Amino acid sequence: MATVLLIGIAGTIGQLLAESLHREGHRVLGASRDPELARIRLADHPAGDEVELRQLPASSATSGDLAVLVAEADVVVNAAGAAGGLGIRLADAAVRAGRPLLDVEPEQPHIAAVFDGHHLDASAANVALVPGAGLQHAIGDALVALAAATVALPAEAHVAYTFPDRGATLARASAGRRRSAAEALGHPVESLVRGDRTDDHPGEARRLAWFPRPVGPSHAAAIGGGEVRSVPSHLPELRTVRTYLAVPTWRAELLQAAANLARYDRTRRMVARRLERDRRAFGPAVRRTTRWGCVAEVEGADGVARAWAYGHDPYALTAATVAVLADAVLAAAGGDGPAGVLAPSQVLDPRELLDRLTERTDARWSRKVPDRG
Ligand SMILES: NC(=O)c1ccc[n+]([C@@H]2O[C@H](COP(=O)([O-])OP(=O)(O)OC[C@H]3O[C@@H](n4cnc5c(N)ncnc54)[C@H](OP(=O)(O)O)[C@@H]3O)[C@@H](O)[C@H]2O)c1
Numbered sequence: 001m002a003t004v005l006l007i008g009i010a011g012t013i014g015q016l017l018a019e020s021l022h023r024e025g026h027r028v029l030g031a032s033r034d035p036e037l038a039r040i041r042l043a044d045h046p047a048g049d050e051v052e053l054r055q056l057p058a059s060s061a062t063s064g065d066l067a068v069l070v071a072e073a074d075v076v077v078n079a080a081g082a083a084g085g086l087g088i089r090l091a092d093a094a095v096r097a098g099r100p101l102l103d104v105e106p107e108q109p110h111i112a113a114v115f116d117g118h119h120l121d122a123s124a125a126n127v128a129l130v131p132g133a134g135l136q137h138a139i140g141d142a143l144v145a146l147a148a149a150t151v152a153l154p155a156e157a158h159v160a161y162t163f164p165d166r167g168a169t170l171a172r173a174s175a176g177r178r179r180s181a182a183e184a185l186g187h188p189v190e191s192l193v194r195g196d197r198t199d200d201h202p203g204e205a206r207r208l209a210w211f212p213r214p215v216g217p218s219h220a221a222a223i224g225g226g227e228v229r230s231v232p233s234h235l236p237e238l239r240t241v242r243t244y245l246a247v248p249t250w251r252a253e254l255l256q257a258a259a260n261l262a263r264y265d266r267t268r269r270m271v272a273r274r275l276e277r278d279r280r281a282f283g284p285a286v287r288r289t290t291r292w293g294c295v296a297e298v299e300g301a302d303g304v305a306r307a308w309a310y311g312h313d314p315y316a317l318t319a320a321t322v323a324v325l326a327d328a329v330l331a332a333a334g335g336d337g338p339a340g341v342l343a344p345s346q347v348l349d350p351r352e353l354l355d356r357l358t359e360r361t362d363a364r365w366s367r368k369v370p371d372r373g
Contacts, residue, residue, distance in 0.1 A: 002330050003027045005073035007056060007090065008080025010038035012174045012287065013104055013134070015045065016319035017079060020360075022047030024323070029073055031056035031080075059084055063092035071097040074333065075326050077133075078103040079319075081180050082110040088117070091129055095121045100128040100329045102322050106136035107184035108224025108243075115229045115341045123340035128332070130342050132226030133325050134318030135292060136161060139309055140227045140243065141343050142350035143296035143365070147307040148235055150369040151300030157238050159227050160209035160220040162246035162293040163314070170275065172282050172290075174315065182272035186262040189224045192232060192241040203256035209246055211295050212308055212366070220244035221252035230343030238298070246293075288313050303370025309354060311363035320360045324353060 004021050008014040009030030021028050028051045032038035035053040042048035054069060070076050070093045078090050082105040091114050094101035103114070114131040122129045132138060140159035148154040163169070170181050188199035205222035225243025232238065247255065261267040293310035311317055321344075328348040332338070338346050344353065354365045 001025055001027055002074040003029060003072065004326060005029045005031060005070060005076045007031045007076065007078045008176070009051065009053070010034075010041045011079055011176050012315050013079040013176075013319050013322075015042065016316055017077065017323060018042065018047050018051055019045055020319060020323045021326070022050055024327075028052070029054055031069060033057075061089065063089040063096065066090055066093035067096040070094055070099050073099060075099065075330055076101045077322055077326060078105065079322070081105050081176050082107065083179050083183050088113060091118050094129060095125050095127055098125055098127055100333055101130070102133040102325055102329065103129070103131045104134040104318055104322055105180060106132060106134060106226065107180050108190060108226060108228065109184050109187045111137070111226040112190060112229055119341040126339045128329055128337065128339055128342050128347065130325060130329070130344060130347055132230060133322045133344060135294070135314045135321060137226030137230065137243070138321050138325065138344035138353070139294045139317075140225060140296055141230045141345050142353050143294060143307040143309060144227060144231050144238070144241075144298060145234065145345045145350040146354075146367050147296045147298040147305040148238065148300075150305040150367065151298055151302060153301040154235065154238055154298050155301075156240040156299040157227070157231060157235075158207060158209070158242050158244065158297045159225060160207070160211070160218075160244040160246055160295050162209070162211055162215055162218060164215050164246070164291055164293065165289070172286055174282055175276070178275045182275040184224065185272050185275075186259075186268045187224065189222045189243075190228050191222065191243070192228050192239070195239045197228075201256055202259040203252045205242060205244075206252060207242075207244055209244060209295055210297060210306055211246070211293055215246075215293055215310075218246040219249055219252065220246045221255055230345070233343045234345050287315050290314060292317065300370070305367065305369050307365065307367035309363055309365035311361055313361070317357065317361055317363055320357055321353070324348065324356045324360070
Protein backbone atom coordinates (compact mmCIF):
# COMPACT_ATOMS: atom_id res chain seq x y z
CA MET A 1 0.00 0.00 0.00
CA ALA A 2 1.50 3.32 -1.08
CA THR A 3 0.86 6.67 0.56
CA VAL A 4 -0.28 9.39 -1.83
CA LEU A 5 -0.26 13.02 -0.72
CA LEU A 6 -3.07 14.80 -2.55
CA ILE A 7 -2.76 18.59 -2.50
CA GLY A 8 -6.17 20.19 -3.18
CA ILE A 9 -8.16 17.12 -2.09
CA ALA A 10 -11.37 19.11 -1.61
CA GLY A 11 -11.40 20.33 -5.23
CA THR A 12 -13.11 18.79 -8.27
CA ILE A 13 -10.12 16.75 -9.37
CA GLY A 14 -8.97 16.15 -5.78
CA GLN A 15 -12.28 14.47 -4.82
CA LEU A 16 -12.39 12.32 -7.97
CA LEU A 17 -8.81 11.25 -7.42
CA ALA A 18 -9.23 10.51 -3.70
CA GLU A 19 -12.00 8.13 -4.67
CA SER A 20 -9.99 6.17 -7.22
CA LEU A 21 -6.78 6.08 -5.15
CA HIS A 22 -8.74 4.75 -2.18
CA ARG A 23 -10.46 2.13 -4.39
CA GLU A 24 -7.03 0.95 -5.53
CA GLY A 25 -5.96 0.40 -1.94
CA HIS A 26 -3.66 3.40 -1.47
CA ARG A 27 -3.45 5.37 1.74
CA VAL A 28 -4.64 8.88 0.88
CA LEU A 29 -3.26 11.89 2.75
CA GLY A 30 -5.20 14.97 1.72
CA ALA A 31 -3.90 18.51 2.14
CA SER A 32 -6.26 21.46 2.29
CA ARG A 33 -6.08 25.05 3.45
CA ASP A 34 -9.20 24.28 5.48
CA PRO A 35 -9.21 20.61 6.58
CA GLU A 36 -12.56 20.97 8.42
CA LEU A 37 -14.30 22.18 5.30
CA ALA A 38 -12.52 19.48 3.29
CA ARG A 39 -13.89 16.85 5.71
CA ILE A 40 -17.43 18.17 5.14
CA ARG A 41 -16.97 18.08 1.36
CA LEU A 42 -15.66 14.52 1.53
CA ALA A 43 -18.44 13.34 3.86
CA ASP A 44 -20.57 11.75 1.11
CA HIS A 45 -17.67 9.92 -0.47
CA PRO A 46 -17.01 6.23 0.19
CA ALA A 47 -13.36 7.24 0.76
CA GLY A 48 -14.33 10.15 3.02
CA ASP A 49 -13.78 8.54 6.44
CA GLU A 50 -10.53 6.88 5.45
CA VAL A 51 -8.77 9.95 4.12
CA GLU A 52 -6.29 11.54 6.52
CA LEU A 53 -6.28 15.31 6.30
CA ARG A 54 -3.39 17.72 6.75
CA GLN A 55 -3.34 21.48 7.03
CA LEU A 56 -1.85 23.16 3.96
CA PRO A 57 -0.48 26.59 4.85
CA ALA A 58 -0.69 27.36 1.14
CA SER A 59 0.36 30.98 0.90
CA SER A 60 2.82 31.18 3.81
CA ALA A 61 4.52 27.78 3.54
CA THR A 62 8.11 27.74 2.32
CA SER A 63 9.31 24.84 0.22
CA GLY A 64 11.10 23.61 3.38
CA ASP A 65 7.76 23.49 5.27
CA LEU A 66 6.14 21.73 2.32
CA ALA A 67 9.03 19.23 2.15
CA VAL A 68 8.13 18.02 5.68
CA LEU A 69 4.58 17.29 4.48
CA VAL A 70 5.82 15.75 1.23
CA ALA A 71 8.23 13.43 3.06
CA GLU A 72 5.22 11.64 4.62
CA ALA A 73 4.22 10.26 1.22
CA ASP A 74 5.56 7.92 -1.46
CA VAL A 75 4.21 10.11 -4.25
CA VAL A 76 2.72 13.62 -4.36
CA VAL A 77 -0.09 14.86 -6.59
CA ASN A 78 -0.68 18.57 -6.99
CA ALA A 79 -4.38 18.99 -7.80
CA ALA A 80 -4.55 22.54 -6.39
CA GLY A 81 -2.94 24.33 -9.34
CA ALA A 82 0.08 26.58 -9.53
CA ALA A 83 -1.48 29.82 -8.28
CA GLY A 84 0.56 32.05 -6.01
CA GLY A 85 3.74 30.05 -6.56
CA LEU A 86 2.37 26.92 -4.83
CA GLY A 87 3.17 24.72 -7.85
CA ILE A 88 6.81 25.79 -7.94
CA ARG A 89 7.27 25.50 -4.16
CA LEU A 90 5.83 21.99 -4.32
CA ALA A 91 8.29 21.06 -7.07
CA ASP A 92 11.12 22.40 -4.87
CA ALA A 93 9.76 20.44 -1.90
CA ALA A 94 9.48 17.19 -3.89
CA VAL A 95 13.11 17.47 -5.00
CA ARG A 96 14.25 18.27 -1.43
CA ALA A 97 12.31 15.37 0.06
CA GLY A 98 13.22 13.01 -2.79
CA ARG A 99 9.59 12.20 -3.67
CA PRO A 100 8.04 11.96 -7.15
CA LEU A 101 5.48 14.63 -8.05
CA LEU A 102 2.63 14.63 -10.58
CA ASP A 103 1.13 18.04 -11.29
CA VAL A 104 -2.16 18.59 -13.16
CA GLU A 105 -1.70 22.34 -13.70
CA PRO A 106 -2.24 22.72 -17.46
CA GLU A 107 -0.93 26.24 -18.13
CA GLN A 108 2.21 26.46 -20.25
CA PRO A 109 4.12 29.12 -18.21
CA HIS A 110 4.07 26.84 -15.15
CA ILE A 111 5.04 23.73 -17.12
CA ALA A 112 7.90 25.61 -18.81
CA ALA A 113 9.07 26.97 -15.43
CA VAL A 114 9.23 23.43 -13.98
CA PHE A 115 11.22 22.15 -16.98
CA ASP A 116 13.59 25.15 -16.86
CA GLY A 117 14.03 25.39 -13.11
CA HIS A 118 13.99 21.81 -11.83
CA HIS A 119 15.38 19.40 -14.39
CA LEU A 120 19.00 19.43 -13.20
CA ASP A 121 18.18 19.26 -9.48
CA ALA A 122 15.52 16.55 -9.95
CA SER A 123 17.93 14.48 -12.06
CA ALA A 124 20.69 14.85 -9.45
CA ALA A 125 18.24 13.85 -6.68
CA ASN A 126 16.95 10.92 -8.79
CA VAL A 127 13.38 12.23 -8.52
CA ALA A 128 10.67 12.19 -11.22
CA LEU A 129 8.63 15.39 -11.65
CA VAL A 130 5.79 15.17 -14.19
CA PRO A 131 4.06 18.48 -14.98
CA GLY A 132 1.00 18.58 -17.28
CA ALA A 133 -0.14 15.20 -15.96
CA GLY A 134 -3.86 15.63 -16.83
CA LEU A 135 -5.87 15.73 -20.06
CA GLN A 136 -3.86 18.78 -21.02
CA HIS A 137 -1.14 17.85 -21.82
CA ALA A 138 -0.50 14.16 -21.14
CA ILE A 139 -2.99 13.11 -23.82
CA GLY A 140 -1.45 15.33 -26.52
CA ASP A 141 2.01 14.08 -25.51
CA ALA A 142 0.91 10.44 -25.85
CA LEU A 143 -0.92 11.02 -29.16
CA VAL A 144 2.12 12.71 -30.72
CA ALA A 145 4.23 9.67 -29.77
CA LEU A 146 1.67 7.28 -31.28
CA ALA A 147 1.35 9.24 -34.53
CA ALA A 148 5.12 9.81 -34.85
CA ALA A 149 5.74 6.06 -34.58
CA THR A 150 3.95 5.52 -37.91
CA VAL A 151 5.76 8.06 -40.13
CA ALA A 152 9.26 8.06 -41.59
CA LEU A 153 11.48 10.86 -40.29
CA PRO A 154 8.84 12.71 -38.21
CA ALA A 155 9.55 16.44 -38.36
CA GLU A 156 6.47 18.45 -37.31
CA ALA A 157 3.77 17.90 -34.69
CA HIS A 158 0.57 19.92 -34.31
CA VAL A 159 -1.65 19.16 -31.31
CA ALA A 160 -5.18 20.56 -31.06
CA TYR A 161 -7.75 20.21 -28.29
CA THR A 162 -11.47 20.70 -28.68
CA PHE A 163 -14.32 21.15 -26.21
CA PRO A 164 -17.08 21.18 -28.81
CA ASP A 165 -20.17 21.83 -26.69
CA ARG A 166 -21.80 25.19 -26.81
CA GLY A 167 -20.93 26.88 -23.58
CA ALA A 168 -18.05 24.51 -22.71
CA THR A 169 -15.80 27.51 -22.20
CA LEU A 170 -13.83 28.81 -19.24
CA ALA A 171 -17.00 30.51 -18.04
CA ARG A 172 -18.38 27.05 -17.23
CA ALA A 173 -15.18 25.62 -15.79
CA SER A 174 -14.22 24.97 -12.16
CA ALA A 175 -12.88 27.80 -10.02
CA GLY A 176 -9.43 26.17 -10.06
CA ARG A 177 -9.41 25.95 -13.85
CA ARG A 178 -10.43 29.62 -14.16
CA ARG A 179 -7.78 30.63 -11.60
CA SER A 180 -5.09 28.83 -13.65
CA ALA A 181 -6.20 30.58 -16.82
CA ALA A 182 -6.21 33.95 -15.04
CA GLU A 183 -2.66 33.37 -13.81
CA ALA A 184 -1.46 32.63 -17.36
CA LEU A 185 -3.03 35.78 -18.87
CA GLY A 186 -0.56 38.02 -20.65
CA HIS A 187 1.94 35.25 -21.28
CA PRO A 188 2.92 34.58 -24.89
CA VAL A 189 2.39 31.20 -26.52
CA GLU A 190 5.66 29.31 -26.75
CA SER A 191 6.15 27.00 -29.76
CA LEU A 192 9.05 25.04 -31.16
CA VAL A 193 9.63 26.09 -34.76
CA ARG A 194 12.39 24.39 -36.78
CA GLY A 195 14.37 23.72 -33.62
CA ASP A 196 13.99 27.19 -32.04
CA ARG A 197 11.61 28.21 -29.27
CA THR A 198 9.52 31.15 -30.43
CA ASP A 199 6.91 33.32 -28.72
CA ASP A 200 3.66 34.41 -30.42
CA HIS A 201 0.45 36.01 -29.21
CA PRO A 202 -2.34 33.56 -28.30
CA GLY A 203 -4.55 33.05 -31.33
CA GLU A 204 -1.97 34.40 -33.79
CA ALA A 205 -1.05 31.07 -35.44
CA ARG A 206 -4.08 29.26 -36.93
CA ARG A 207 -4.62 25.87 -38.48
CA LEU A 208 -7.35 23.56 -39.70
CA ALA A 209 -7.21 20.66 -37.24
CA TRP A 210 -8.46 17.33 -38.60
CA PHE A 211 -10.63 15.92 -35.83
CA PRO A 212 -12.56 12.79 -36.77
CA ARG A 213 -16.34 12.86 -37.14
CA PRO A 214 -18.66 13.89 -35.58
CA VAL A 215 -16.49 16.94 -34.75
CA GLY A 216 -14.80 17.08 -38.18
CA PRO A 217 -12.15 19.52 -39.42
CA SER A 218 -12.14 22.61 -37.18
CA HIS A 219 -10.40 25.96 -37.15
CA ALA A 220 -7.89 26.04 -34.33
CA ALA A 221 -5.96 28.92 -32.79
CA ALA A 222 -2.60 28.77 -30.99
CA ILE A 223 -2.66 28.39 -27.21
CA GLY A 224 0.22 27.48 -24.90
CA GLY A 225 0.64 23.75 -24.43
CA GLY A 226 2.91 21.58 -22.30
CA GLU A 227 3.69 19.37 -25.32
CA VAL A 228 6.08 22.07 -26.58
CA ARG A 229 8.33 21.13 -23.63
CA SER A 230 7.43 17.48 -23.07
CA VAL A 231 7.50 16.10 -26.65
CA PRO A 232 11.13 17.08 -27.42
CA SER A 233 12.21 15.14 -24.29
CA HIS A 234 11.27 11.85 -25.95
CA LEU A 235 11.10 12.78 -29.65
CA PRO A 236 14.05 15.13 -30.22
CA GLU A 237 13.78 14.61 -33.99
CA LEU A 238 10.57 16.67 -34.03
CA ARG A 239 11.82 20.16 -34.87
CA THR A 240 8.41 21.86 -34.83
CA VAL A 241 5.79 21.42 -32.09
CA ARG A 242 2.74 23.68 -31.90
CA THR A 243 -0.39 23.52 -29.73
CA TYR A 244 -3.90 24.82 -30.47
CA LEU A 245 -7.48 25.05 -29.28
CA ALA A 246 -10.35 24.54 -31.74
CA VAL A 247 -12.43 27.73 -31.78
CA PRO A 248 -14.65 29.44 -34.35
CA THR A 249 -12.82 32.19 -36.26
CA TRP A 250 -14.64 34.99 -34.39
CA ARG A 251 -13.50 33.52 -31.07
CA ALA A 252 -9.90 33.26 -32.31
CA GLU A 253 -10.07 37.00 -33.11
CA LEU A 254 -11.43 37.63 -29.61
CA LEU A 255 -8.66 35.51 -28.07
CA GLN A 256 -6.04 37.51 -29.94
CA ALA A 257 -7.61 40.84 -28.95
CA ALA A 258 -7.88 39.78 -25.27
CA ALA A 259 -4.26 38.61 -25.35
CA ASN A 260 -3.19 42.00 -26.72
CA LEU A 261 -5.08 43.80 -23.95
CA ALA A 262 -3.64 41.45 -21.31
CA ARG A 263 -0.17 42.82 -22.06
CA TYR A 264 -1.18 45.86 -19.99
CA ASP A 265 -1.15 45.34 -16.22
CA ARG A 266 -4.42 47.12 -15.57
CA THR A 267 -6.46 45.27 -18.17
CA ARG A 268 -4.79 41.98 -17.25
CA ARG A 269 -5.83 42.41 -13.61
CA MET A 270 -9.34 43.35 -14.70
CA VAL A 271 -9.78 40.31 -16.98
CA ALA A 272 -8.23 38.01 -14.33
CA ARG A 273 -10.65 39.30 -11.65
CA ARG A 274 -13.56 38.81 -14.03
CA LEU A 275 -12.45 35.25 -14.81
CA GLU A 276 -11.98 34.33 -11.16
CA ARG A 277 -15.33 35.85 -10.14
CA ASP A 278 -17.37 34.13 -12.84
CA ARG A 279 -19.91 31.92 -11.17
CA ARG A 280 -21.84 30.50 -14.09
CA ALA A 281 -23.08 26.95 -13.75
CA PHE A 282 -20.40 24.41 -13.03
CA GLY A 283 -21.19 21.18 -11.25
CA PRO A 284 -21.29 17.42 -11.72
CA ALA A 285 -23.94 17.58 -14.49
CA VAL A 286 -22.02 20.13 -16.59
CA ARG A 287 -18.76 18.32 -15.90
CA ARG A 288 -20.03 14.87 -16.91
CA THR A 289 -21.61 16.02 -20.16
CA THR A 290 -18.72 18.20 -21.36
CA ARG A 291 -17.07 16.58 -24.37
CA TRP A 292 -13.35 16.81 -25.07
CA GLY A 293 -11.19 15.73 -27.97
CA CYS A 294 -7.53 15.93 -28.90
CA VAL A 295 -5.82 15.28 -32.24
CA ALA A 296 -2.08 15.07 -32.90
CA GLU A 297 -0.97 15.45 -36.51
CA VAL A 298 2.61 14.45 -37.23
CA GLU A 299 4.21 15.16 -40.57
CA GLY A 300 7.13 13.08 -41.81
CA ALA A 301 8.89 12.22 -45.04
CA ASP A 302 6.07 9.91 -46.17
CA GLY A 303 3.02 11.94 -45.20
CA VAL A 304 0.89 12.90 -42.20
CA ALA A 305 -0.24 10.53 -39.44
CA ARG A 306 -3.06 11.43 -37.06
CA ALA A 307 -3.83 10.08 -33.61
CA TRP A 308 -6.86 11.24 -31.68
CA ALA A 309 -8.69 10.62 -28.46
CA TYR A 310 -12.08 11.81 -27.26
CA GLY A 311 -14.57 11.35 -24.46
CA HIS A 312 -16.64 13.16 -21.86
CA ASP A 313 -15.65 14.92 -18.64
CA PRO A 314 -12.19 16.56 -18.84
CA TYR A 315 -11.96 16.51 -15.02
CA ALA A 316 -12.62 12.77 -14.65
CA LEU A 317 -10.18 12.12 -17.49
CA THR A 318 -7.57 14.28 -15.73
CA ALA A 319 -8.09 12.43 -12.44
CA ALA A 320 -7.83 9.05 -14.21
CA THR A 321 -4.68 10.13 -16.08
CA VAL A 322 -2.91 11.17 -12.93
CA ALA A 323 -3.97 7.95 -11.14
CA VAL A 324 -2.55 5.81 -13.97
CA LEU A 325 0.68 7.84 -14.09
CA ALA A 326 0.97 7.63 -10.28
CA ASP A 327 0.89 3.81 -10.53
CA ALA A 328 3.70 3.92 -13.10
CA VAL A 329 5.78 6.33 -11.03
CA LEU A 330 5.29 4.23 -7.89
CA ALA A 331 6.29 1.06 -9.74
CA ALA A 332 9.52 2.74 -10.89
CA ALA A 333 10.33 4.56 -7.61
CA GLY A 334 13.51 3.49 -5.90
CA GLY A 335 14.61 1.56 -8.97
CA ASP A 336 16.49 2.81 -11.98
CA GLY A 337 13.47 4.52 -13.56
CA PRO A 338 13.91 7.85 -15.34
CA ALA A 339 14.52 10.97 -13.23
CA GLY A 340 14.32 14.70 -13.84
CA VAL A 341 11.41 16.70 -15.24
CA LEU A 342 9.70 14.11 -17.41
CA ALA A 343 7.12 13.91 -20.17
CA PRO A 344 4.16 11.64 -19.37
CA SER A 345 5.35 9.39 -22.23
CA GLN A 346 8.68 8.90 -20.42
CA VAL A 347 6.84 7.60 -17.37
CA LEU A 348 4.45 5.23 -19.12
CA ASP A 349 4.27 3.84 -22.65
CA PRO A 350 1.72 6.09 -24.47
CA ARG A 351 -0.33 3.18 -25.79
CA GLU A 352 -0.57 1.71 -22.30
CA LEU A 353 -1.62 5.08 -20.86
CA LEU A 354 -4.43 5.46 -23.41
CA ASP A 355 -5.53 1.83 -23.13
CA ARG A 356 -5.75 2.11 -19.35
CA LEU A 357 -7.77 5.31 -19.69
CA THR A 358 -10.26 3.55 -21.97
CA GLU A 359 -10.76 0.95 -19.21
CA ARG A 360 -11.38 3.59 -16.54
CA THR A 361 -13.36 6.24 -18.46
CA ASP A 362 -15.38 6.54 -21.66
CA ALA A 363 -12.27 7.79 -23.52
CA ARG A 364 -11.55 6.22 -26.91
CA TRP A 365 -8.49 6.60 -29.09
CA SER A 366 -7.43 5.71 -32.60
CA ARG A 367 -4.85 6.60 -35.23
CA LYS A 368 -4.56 6.84 -39.00
CA VAL A 369 -1.26 6.15 -40.71
CA PRO A 370 -0.18 8.24 -43.74
CA ASP A 371 -1.95 7.39 -46.98
CA ARG A 372 0.98 6.06 -48.99
CA GLY A 373 -1.11 5.49 -52.12
N1 LIG B 1 -4.72 19.09 -17.02
C1 LIG B 1 -6.00 19.29 -17.29
O1 LIG B 1 -6.49 18.98 -18.37
C2 LIG B 1 -6.87 19.92 -16.25
C3 LIG B 1 -8.27 19.82 -16.33
C4 LIG B 1 -9.03 20.46 -15.35
C5 LIG B 1 -8.39 21.15 -14.32
N2 LIG B 1 -7.03 21.21 -14.29
C6 LIG B 1 -6.31 21.94 -13.23
O2 LIG B 1 -6.43 21.25 -12.00
C7 LIG B 1 -6.32 22.19 -10.93
C8 LIG B 1 -7.50 22.00 -9.97
O3 LIG B 1 -8.69 22.14 -10.69
P1 LIG B 1 -10.10 21.80 -10.04
O4 LIG B 1 -11.05 21.75 -11.16
O5 LIG B 1 -9.99 20.62 -9.16
O6 LIG B 1 -10.34 23.12 -9.19
P2 LIG B 1 -11.26 23.34 -7.88
O7 LIG B 1 -12.44 22.46 -7.92
O8 LIG B 1 -11.49 24.80 -7.79
O9 LIG B 1 -10.32 22.85 -6.69
C9 LIG B 1 -9.06 23.38 -6.47
C10 LIG B 1 -8.65 23.09 -5.03
O10 LIG B 1 -7.37 23.68 -4.83
C11 LIG B 1 -7.31 24.26 -3.53
N3 LIG B 1 -6.81 25.66 -3.69
C12 LIG B 1 -7.41 26.68 -4.22
N4 LIG B 1 -6.62 27.78 -4.20
C13 LIG B 1 -5.51 27.40 -3.62
C14 LIG B 1 -4.34 28.06 -3.28
N5 LIG B 1 -4.15 29.36 -3.57
N6 LIG B 1 -3.41 27.37 -2.69
C15 LIG B 1 -3.62 26.08 -2.41
N7 LIG B 1 -4.71 25.40 -2.68
C16 LIG B 1 -5.64 26.06 -3.30
C17 LIG B 1 -8.68 24.32 -2.97
O11 LIG B 1 -8.70 23.48 -1.85
P3 LIG B 1 -8.74 24.06 -0.34
O12 LIG B 1 -9.56 25.31 -0.36
O13 LIG B 1 -9.34 22.92 0.42
O14 LIG B 1 -7.30 24.30 0.03
C18 LIG B 1 -9.59 23.77 -4.04
O15 LIG B 1 -10.48 22.80 -3.52
C19 LIG B 1 -6.28 23.57 -11.58
O16 LIG B 1 -4.94 23.95 -11.72
C20 LIG B 1 -6.87 23.31 -12.97
O17 LIG B 1 -6.43 24.22 -13.95
C21 LIG B 1 -6.28 20.58 -15.20
